Amino acid sequence: MDDMSNNERRRPxxxxxxxxxxxxxxxxxxxxxxxxxxxxxxxxxxxxxxxxELETMFDVNVNTILKALDRLKSEGVLSSEQGVGYFVTSNIAIESPIIDELRGFVRKIKDVGLDLYTIILLIEEVWKNE
Amino acid sequence: MDDMSNNERRRPxxxxxxxxxxxxxxxxxxxxxxxxxxxxxxxxxxxxxxxxELETMFDVNVNTILKALDRLKSEGVLSSEQGVGYFVTSNIAIESPIIDELRGFVRKIKDVGLDLYTIILLIEEVWKNE
DNA sequence: TATAGTGTTATAGTTATATATAACACATAA
DNA sequence: TTATGTGTTATATATAACTATAACACTATA
Incomplete structure (x- = not known):
């Protein structure tokens, strides 16, 4: 069981x-x-x-962090309050059965010996022509 | 049947x-x-x-085309001959059964309603943690 | 040889990306 | 009220990415 109360800060x-x-x-x-x-x-x-802290974790400048978070605010995924912090606002989580399916797929593809980069190219291609 | 002789130019x-x-x-x-x-x-x-011609097709400057093709030369995928052209050198084609499998996977995922961008993020994540 | 079709190199200028640094604004708790 | 922790804005600089344009070099063929 998870002992964090609801909005307590997780440490990603x-x-x-x-x-x-x-x-x-x-x-x-x-x-x-x-x-x-x-x-x-x-x-x-x-x-x-x-x-x-994010600056250190990602090893980029604050401005770069802010640019990224600002885009995510525009997408409605995050919000911010001056003096307080950044918060997750939108629930875009994927259900775990889907993730499991995906895990199986990745395992299969890895067995074939393809690399990640190639797979992503192919998925983009197939996706756009269905 | 394909009526192009072997090294005749295809028009991608x-x-x-x-x-x-x-x-x-x-x-x-x-x-x-x-x-x-x-x-x-x-x-x-x-x-x-x-x-x-590529310049027009991609709608970018020649220099940008050259930068891209130059990288692919470094990867060994292309070669070039001055005054003649660019040629495909390496066979990195994937067998079609694998592509079919991939097509099936993409169809399934699309039915769930996920977007391409999300899928790619997830695959990268799962890939790196297997 | 001359010409057209190809790749290649060069220059200058613009915009996007990223950094370092500093200062400012607001919220919370001592 | 003060201090600390947070987000925010600003400035200057450096580098990468991209463009426009022009000239050059090689190949093939008429």
Whole structure:
């Protein structure tokens, strides 16, 4: 059982951005935060770590953090209160049976020996032509 | 039956890059070209359209095209001959049973109502934690 | 040889991305 | 009220990405 009361702050683990990936840092930050919410590891009401802490976790400048969070605010996923913090507002979590299905799929594909990058290209292609 | 002789030039269809996606244009060009090869719609020996034609198809500058093709040369997927053209060199095509499997997966996921962007985030996440 | 079609290189300028640094504004609790 | 923790804004700088434009180099063919 989870001993955190509802809106108590969880401490998500974020990874440093990959500065050589060709993907802008602020996009990588957006992706990581959004993934936590989609997986239900952050739920509506949860507060994010302070921006200066995020700065360290992601290893990017505050302005880059703010740019990312600002985009997520525009998407309606986050809100912020000056002097207080950033909060998850929208429930975009995916149900776990779907995630399990996805896990099975990934395992199968990995067995074939394809790499992640190739798979993503193919899914985009197939998705757009169905 | 295909009435093209082996190394005759196919005419791949490319789409204009999305300049507001946050993904660098040259990366988008790389992705589209690579996808054609992975799907076997371009095969080793095939010649790409001239760079000035690609410029129009993708709606980006020649330099951006060259940057993309240059990266693919580094990956060993393409080669070029001055005065002649760009050619597909590497066979990175995926077998069609795998693609079919993927098609089935995408159909299932679409039925659930998820969007492409969300799926890609999830696959990356699951992939890295298996 | 001349011409057209191809890739290649170069230059200059613009915009987007990211950094470092500092100051400011608001909320909460001592 | 004061201090601390939070978000916010601003400025200056650096680098990457992208564009427009032009010239150059090689190949193939008429």
């Amino acid at each position: 683990k974020f990874k440093k951005v990959d500065k050589h990936s060709g993907i802008p840092a602020y996009v990588q930050v957006m992706n990581q935060v959004k993934t936590e919410i989609i997986l239900g590891r952050l739920v509506p009401g949860d507060q994010l770590p302070p921006v200066r | 269809k490319f789409k204009k890059v999305d300049k507001h996606s946050g993904i660098p244009a040259y990366v988008q060009v790389m992705n589209q070209v690579k996808t054609e090869i992975i799907l076997g719609r371009l095969v080793p020996g095939d010649q790409l359209p001239p760079v000035r």
